[in-house]
Amino acid sequence: MKTLWHHCNAATMANGAYSSIEDAAILTDGPRIEWIGPRAAAPESDACKRVDLQGAWVTPGLVDCHTHLVFGGDRSGEFEERLQGVSYADIAARGGGIAGTVRATRAASEDALFDAARTRALGLLREGVTTIEVKSGYGLDLPSERKMLRVARRLADALPLTVRATCLAAHALPPEYAARPDDYIGHICDVMLPALVAEGLVDAVDAFCEHIAFSPQQVERVFRCAQELGVPVKLHAEQLSSLHGATLAARYRALSADHLEYMTEADAEAMAQSGTVAVLLPGAFYLLRETQCPPVDALRRQRVPIALASDMNPGTSPALSLRLMLNMGCTLFRLTPEEALAGVTLHAARALGLDATHGSLEAGKTADFVAWRIGRPAELSYWLGGALPARVVRGGEELDFAHLNA
Ligand code: DI6
Ligand code: FE
Numbered sequence: 001m002k003t004l005w006h007h008c009n010a011a012t013m014a015n016g017a018y019s020s021i022e023d024a025a026i027l028t029d030g031p032r033i034e035w036i037g038p039r040a041a042a043p044e045s046d047a048c049k050r051v052d053l054q055g056a057w058v059t060p061g062l063v064d065c066h067t068h069l070v071f072g073g074d075r076s077g078e079f080e081e082r083l084q085g086v087s088y089a090d091i092a093a094r095g096g097g098i099a100g101t102v103r104a105t106r107a108a109s110e111d112a113l114f115d116a117a118r119t120r121a122l123g124l125l126r127e128g129v130t131t132i133e134v135k136s137g138y139g140l141d142l143p144s145e146r147k148m149l150r151v152a153r154r155l156a157d158a159l160p161l162t163v164r165a166t167c168l169a170a171h172a173l174p175p176e177y178a179a180r181p182d183d184y185i186g187h188i189c190d191v192m193l194p195a196l197v198a199e200g201l202v203d204a205v206d207a208f209c210e211h212i213a214f215s216p217q218q219v220e221r222v223f224r225c226a227q228e229l230g231v232p233v234k235l236h237a238e239q240l241s242s243l244h245g246a247t248l249a250a251r252y253r254a255l256s257a258d259h260l261e262y263m264t265e266a267d268a269e270a271m272a273q274s275g276t277v278a279v280l281l282p283g284a285f286y287l288l289r290e291t292q293c294p295p296v297d298a299l300r301r302q303r304v305p306i307a308l309a310s311d312m313n314p315g316t317s318p319a320l321s322l323r324l325m326l327n328m329g330c331t332l333f334r335l336t337p338e339e340a341l342a343g344v345t346l347h348a349a350r351a352l353g354l355d356a357t358h359g360s361l362e363a364g365k366t367a368d369f370v371a372w373r374i375g376r377p378a379e380l381s382y383w384l385g386g387a388l389p390a391r392v393v394r395g396g397e398e399l400d401f402a403h404l405n406a
Contacts, residue, residue, distance in 0.1 A: 001049065003396065005040055008053035011377045013060055013346040013360035022379070026058065028367040031395035036361050047102045051398075053371045053391070059341065059380070060361055061130030061368030063348035063392060066258050066279050066309035068168075069134045070117045070151045073104030075314045088288070088316075092212070098138070098172045101314050105138035105148065114151045114158075120312065120320060121155050126401060127323050127387065128370035130394045132161060133309075133352055135206055137168030140225035141176070142192050142342045145169050149201035152383040159404070162368075162393045167196055167232065170207035170214050170222050183385045189225035197229045203257060208236040209245030217249050223252040232353055236237045238262040239284070243246070250274040256307065256351035260294045261285065268295065268302040277351040279307045280335075280343070282328035283317035296333055306335070307351045323388070326381040337381035367396040 010024040014036075025042040027035040037042055067300050078091050078100070080382025091097050105113065117134075124132060133151035139145035145167065152165035169188045177184035196202050205226035207219045214222075219235065226233050237245030239259035246257040246267035257263075257271060258279035271278060278299050285293075299306055308329040311317040319325065328349055329340045357366050372380065373389040380388070392399045 001030065002034065002047060003049045003051055004042060005051045005053055005058070005064075005393075006042065006057045006370075008056050008371060010036060010058045010361055011341060012036065012362065013342055014362050016346070018342045024058070026361065026367075026369070028396040031367055033361060033363055033365050033367050035363055044215045054373070056371035057374050057377055058361065058369050058371050059128070060345040060359055060375070061370055061392070062128045062322055062344045063131040063352065063359060064124060064129050064255070064310050064312070064344070065133050065307055065348035065351040065355075066281060066311050067132055068311070068313035069120050069132065069136055070113055070136070070148045071101050071105050071138045071314050072108035072113060072116075073101060073314065074318070075100065076402075077285065078315070079318075089122070089212075090177070097315060099175070101138045102140055102172070102174065104140075106144045109344060110151060111148050113147065114154055117151055117157060118154060121159055121161060122404060123320050123362065123402070124322060125159060125161055125392065125399070127321060128372070128390050128392055129322050130161060130368040130370075130392065131164075131349065131352070131354065131358055132163045133166055135166045135168040135171075137171030137206070140169065140174035142195060145192060146196060146199070146201065149196060153201065160397075160399055162354070162358070164203045164354070165201060166204045166206045167193065167202045168206040169193070172208065172213060180404065181214065181218060185214070185221050186198065189221055193222075193225050193229060193231075197231055202231055204232050204234055206234045206236065209243055209248070210236070210240055211243070212240070216243055216245060219245065220248060223248070227252065234258065234351070238267065246271055246276075250276050255353050257310070258311075259284065261290060261292045263295060265295070265298045265302070268298045268304050271304045272302040276308050277305045277347050279309050279351050280329060280333055281309055281311040281317065282325055282332045283319035284311045285332060286328060287316050287318075293333055305347040305350060306339060306343050307347040308335070308340055309348065309351075321385055323380060323383075324385045327384050337378040340381045341377060367393060369393050
C-alpha cells in the first residue's frame with residue numbers, strides 16, 4: 001500500500017549532512033520510502049492513500065545510539081549522597097556505583113528487567129525515537145549478560161522499535177574476579193563472547209577504556225576477539241582521562257568512540273581516517289559536573305561525524321529523554337541545532353552500522369519519521385524537555401500510542 005504524506009517540510013539529512021526541503025511530500029510503499037521531494041514534483045497516483053501532515057516539520061525517526069536501558073534498581077540514593085559531597089570514587093570503593101547496579105541486575109528476573117526497560121523505551125518512542133542501542137554490562141557473568149541481551153531482543157519484539165544489542169561485558173570488574181582483570185578479560189574472550197555471539201544476541205561489542213575500568217591492552221584483547229567473531233566494536237573512551245582509546249578504536253575500525261571529553265586532535269585524525277563516529281554524551285557530562293568539554297572544533301576540523309546520545313544509565317546519566325540531549329549538546333558543547341539534529345539521526349544511525357537503511361529521509365530507506373508541530377527545526381533543540389506534539393511513523397505506519405500503554 002502506497003501513502004503520500006504531504007503538506008509538510010522535511011529535514012531530510014540527505015547526502016551526508018543536515019539538509020531540508022520546504023513544502024515537501026513523501027511517498028512510502030509499505031515500510032520503505034519510495035520517493036521524497038518538493039510537493040509540486042510528487043508522483044501522483046489514484047491508488048495512493050493521502051495523509052495531510054498539516055504543515056508539520058518531518059525529521060527522520062530519532063536514533064538513541066548509546067543507552068544502558070536495561071538495569072535493575074536505581075541509584076537515586078547515591079545521587080543524594082553525591083549532592084552532599086560524597087564522591088563517585090568513594091561510593092564505588094564501598095561497593096556502590098556500578099557494583100550496586102550489578103547486584104540489583106543479577107537479582108532481578110528477566111521479566112522484571114523487561115518491564116522496567118519497556119517503560120523507559122516507550123518513553124523514548126513517544127518522543128520520536130524509533131531506533132535505540134541497548135548495552136549489557138550490568139551482569140558481568142554469562143547468565144546475567146545473556147539475560148540483559150535477551151531483554152534487548154524482546155524489546156524489539158514488543159515495541160515498534162529497532163533495537164541494536166551491544167555486549168559490554170568489559171564494563172567493570174565483577175567481584176568474582178577482584179584484582180584479576182586479565183583473567184576476567186580471558187573469560188570474556190574465551191567463554192562469554194563466543195557463547196553470546198553464537199546465540200545471536202550481539203550486534204556489537206563495547207568496552208570501558210579508563211583507569212577505573214580496563215586498560216587499552218585489555219580492551220585490545222576484547223577487540224581482537226570480536227574481530228575474530230566477525231562483530232563490529234565501539235568504545236567508551238577518554239571520558240575521565242586521555243588513554244587514546246579513541247585511536248585504538250579507530251585501528252579496529254570501530255563504529256563509534258563515545259564520551260571523548262579528554263580526546264586529542266590526533267585521536268580525532270585517527271577516527272576520521274577510519275570513519276569512526278564520535279558519540280557525545282552530554283547527560284553524563286552534566287551529571288558528573290564535568291568541566292572539560294569534548295573538543296568539538298577538532299572533530300569539525302577533522303570532519304569526524306558527531307552523534308549525540310542519552311547514555312541512559314542509573315549512575316551517571318539517568319536521562320529518560322533524547323530530546324533533552326539536543327538542548328544539552330547545544331548549550332553545553334556548543335553544537336548548532338542543525339549539528340545536534342544530524343547527531344540524533346544521520347550520524348547516530350551510522351554509529352550503529354545502520355546508515356544504509358536509517359537516519360535520513362531518502363528513497364530506498366526505511367520509512368521511520370516524525371512529524372513535529374513546530375515552526376522551525378531548531379525548536380527541537382530549543383525547548384528544554386517536555387513533550388512536543390508529534391506523529392510518529394515507523395516502517396510506513398503511524399503509531400497509535402493509545403494502544404501502546406505502559
Ligand atoms: N561510562 C558511564 O558513564 C557509565 N558507564 C560507563 O562506562 C556509568 C555507568 C554507571 O555508573 O552505572
Ligand atoms: Fe555509557
